[in-house]
Amino acid sequence: MTATNSDQLHGTLDMLVLKVLDNRPLHGYAIAARLERMSNDVLSVEEGSLYPALYRMEQRGWLASSWAVTDTGRRARFYKLTKTGRAQLKSETASWVRLTTAVADVLNG
């Protein structure tokens, strides 16, 4: 796998995570479950690789996290979108749309 592909995958995963968190804070398992529903491909290899991605985004300041108790009474770590994260989601969505439009244009000839 070349670096570009890997970056693209990262980027895609990041965008999806940001999108999932756009509405409300979620813990890792819930994010995984939502992503699963949205797309089977991205996380089909290893579910666990979601976590390094979450940590990376938190380090970049896109996400903030805190511990809270779930509906079932378990302690879990919840992630929510920061201001920067929201801006990032906006710009990634925009560029994604640009890219897909361009690709679609090419494919549609």
Added chain:
Amino acid sequence: MTAIRIAIARMRALVRRDAITDEIREELNFHVEMRADEYAQNGLDPHAARQAALRRFGNVAVIQDRGYDIRGGGVIETMVQDAKYGVRQLAQRPSFSIVAILTLALGIGVSTALFSVIDAALLRPLPYPHPEELVTIDVKETSKSGESGQYAPSMADIRRWRALTTIIAHAGMGRVSGFMPLIVETGTAQRLTVAEASEDFLETYGIMPILGRGIQPDDTREGAPAAALLGHAFWQREFGGDRDVLGRSIRIQNKPATIVGVLPAGFYNDTAVWQAKQFSGAFLEMRGSGTPVIARLRPGVTLAQARSALDTVTPAGRVIGPAQAPARVVMESMYDDETSQFGATIRTLSIAVTFILLIACVNVAALTLARGATRDVEMAIRTAIGAGRGRLIRQLLTESVLLAAAGALVGVLLAYGSLDSLVAVIPLSLPPNSPVTLNATVLGLSLALTAVTALIFGLVPALKLSRAPSTISSMLAVGGRSGAPLSRRAGQWLIAIEVTLALVLMAGSGLILRSFAKLVSVDLGFDTANVLTLEVEPLDQAPAARREYYTSLADALRRLPEVAAAGAIDRLALDGGATYWFPEADTGAHFEGPQRTVLPGYFEAMGVRPLAGRLPEDADRLTGEAVVVNATASEKYFGGNALGHIVRIDFKPPRQFRIVGVVPNLRHGGPQSRVEPEMYILPNPNPGDTSPVTLAMVMRLRDRASLSIDRLKQAAAAVSPRVLVGRIRPAAALLSHQVAEPRHRMLLLTLLGAFGLLLTLVGIFSMTAYAVARRTREIGVRVAFGARPAQVVGVVVRDSAWPVAFGLIAGLGGTYYTTRVIKSFLFQVEPHDPTTLVAVVAVLGCAACVAAWLPARRAATIDPVTALRAD
């Protein structure tokens, strides 16, 4: 393979026990449990559900580790961990670690030691409060005829300036060195350094007596009772630190003086007594006494401001006749003055030390890389288990910092242990009052140095090594040999840099060595072997009695069975100084060289034979008329035939001399001294002559004879009991003292050059060893295809020889710029002396090839089968 990965990750997870690890573990565990719950609800039994959840999740340990790396862990935890890991790594390869630490210790130790010297010499040259406020002052006068001269100000000048209270805080006149030691009697008589000072001189330095009072204006009046302050060391030594010394009397040059105070320790330790300088009415306004004047400016006053303010109250002078223009004040900062004299030496040492340190860095970088050749697998495994490149670099840098820290520790200990011997050989006349110590500044500097060193030698290998193959499978597949953390080219660059630095360093050492060899092989004209000198003088100051004493002592010494010849001279050879009376010859020529007073027997004692005529004899003492001149004087003033010529000296009354012999040129001032036309005269036999006479006895011992100090003292006292016996020294010791500074410089720079060479050889050795390790397979192939061992060795050596050759050429270019710095230290050797440079290139080139050849031999022993099958 997966099993290895997991095992390693588990192990690491075990090691990492901190808050972040726990947090990550809890979070991941939560995820797995939720998933397992989901599967359980779908009908799986709990165990199977958990297994399925784990499978789906992936490798928990690896993810946990990656997560930890991303979140950076606790910075401290990571550092501690890296450090622990680093220590284990270093301990696993003790030979590498020891060589690296010693290399760094050498570099850091040498620089720390020299920094402390430089610190003492440059940064704290004046151990007084606010040294930047201290200035020296002269007055420049211009006469009607346009001549101008610079003179020491008069005491009246100083007092006028001191009235400018907004400019001048303190000002005084004093002389702390540069005169003949005086005889001080405190019961016994000794020759000691006695300083003289006006009022406010010590106060200018900021020095206050610890007992009694300082020098007051009243003490400087002509005829005032002589006041003396004791130096601290002298007070301790002579009076046992007795606080009741105040008011007691000592004799200085046979005149009584009253002790009025004691100075603090550390202020001019070598000065025993400070006397109040006295000024008669006429002397009060006299400029040009030669006694230096210092002042302390008010804080914030600039030199220029002070100069122009002082100018306005400084009257025109008449030292060199009626003045044409107002006198001008010449003011210099004492700080600048003190530091400028060390310039060349400090520059030389700094350059040498920097080079040593750089070589040490390159060397350790090379060692680290060479060791890294065997660490690709480790790097690959670490990458595989999720360590990012940044993480690897941090780990490798931590190891470098550990090495540097250990090196610094050993180095500072080395520096501490060697400081005294270093100060003893440092070719600087350090300020008398600033002891060389490893102080906070110096330690801070070596700490900074260590950090920089660690970065320099750690960064290159860290960047290279962390670029190892990213997957363990590719790594293991090629048997841990394919990774080339250091390209051949980069290794060659390191060698070239080392050789360049070493060559420049060694060229400096070589030039200094050669120059020293020339210095000590200079023909002095006399022979110091078996010659003893004895400084002695009667306490009786009457000239006639003193002359009589020396004559009798010379006779007495000659009667000793051990003595082959004995004479005397006014200034000992190699001990400096001479007297100039400007005699006039019967040819009308005026002598420009010095005249030396000798007693017959002096030349015999020094092993000198006449070139023409004869030497002075005992019979000549009666008239004192016979003199000898040296070859230069004979050539210059008498066309090479000086015998029989008459020479006059304008004493009162004048004396007339007849030249009875010509002696070879004697370099009394040592090997570096100029040869001047000299004349050797005998003391005036006229009983009415009042010129003071102080001679030093010189005797040649018979072969294998020795004479104890006690016997000499007895002999000196037997002639007259009231004598002061001074130093008794072999002439050879005087000679070695004369060349002490060049010798110390030679020793120091040779040592530094040798360090540089040693480090460079270690570097080339380890780089070549690394190259062999890296090219095992290639060499195996060559051998398999029939390459002979010699060819294989040749290939490896050639790879190191090219950068050596390049470094030699670059180094030669470098010497062009650097050897200029030591130009002032060279004696009869040019900064680009071809002989030295060729020798240095040859030595370094050969040694470098040997250093490359030793590990290269190992290449010849590589068994192609093993090499090709390796993993």
